[in-house]
Amino acid sequence: MLQWINDFGWIIWLTVFLLLAVAEMLTLNLYFILMSVGALAALVAFLFHADLWLQIVIFCVVALATTVLIRPLALAHLRRGPADSLSNIERLIGHQAVVLEAVGANRGLVKIGGDVWTARTRGGVDVPAGASVEVSAIDGATAIVSFPNVHKTTGTATTTA
Known part of the structure; x- marks a missing residue:
């Protein structure tokens, strides 16, 4: 099983990315899309032949960093405009x-x-x-x-x- 993960890990990371992207489309709260960026980073790490533990660490670090650093900026940008804007x-x-x-x-x-x-x-x-x-x-x-x-x-x- 571990050998299969080492050989076809890109399928796992791509699947994780797609599932997180679909979850974002359903929720629209900017959490899952940023986690999917972590899955893409782990996919890149796999393509550079990183060990599985390093891929998981990269996924976690990138997902956390984008959520903490980018999400507040993205939400501020989306909510930009006068507070009294009319429908x-x-x-x-x-x-x-x-x-x-x-x-x-x-x-x-x-x-x-x-x-x-x-x-x-x-x-x-x-x-x-x-x-x-x-x-x-x-x-x-x-x-x-x-x-x-x-x-x-x-x-x-x-x-x-």
Whole structure:
């Protein structure tokens, strides 16, 4: 068995590398990919005819070193950017939209930028087609819109010329 490992150790290290790479694809936490670098280093050591114990030591040292030294830098790079960066949906809040189909408390269509969204208003206010509204929130796939000129007594929106 030891002779087989000495003859075909590259298969073992390549298999370890591939298994760790697959584990990284499933978890995406940057541990397994750095350990797989250790497996590649051990594979290189095998190709230079290093003893099995040295291959294992190289694997452990490289895996530990990359995890301790590279992982924090990689995570900092991945998280770089403003802490208050907005998601795509959050960026829509405050944008102007055009009413395509009258919007009420339960139904309607608006165009935000180049996309058509289902929409509704809060408080039962009806907004006519063609009016300009502002996106005040996003609820799932529905834009909650507000109309700047709303008559509180009648509950209808009017446009000004």
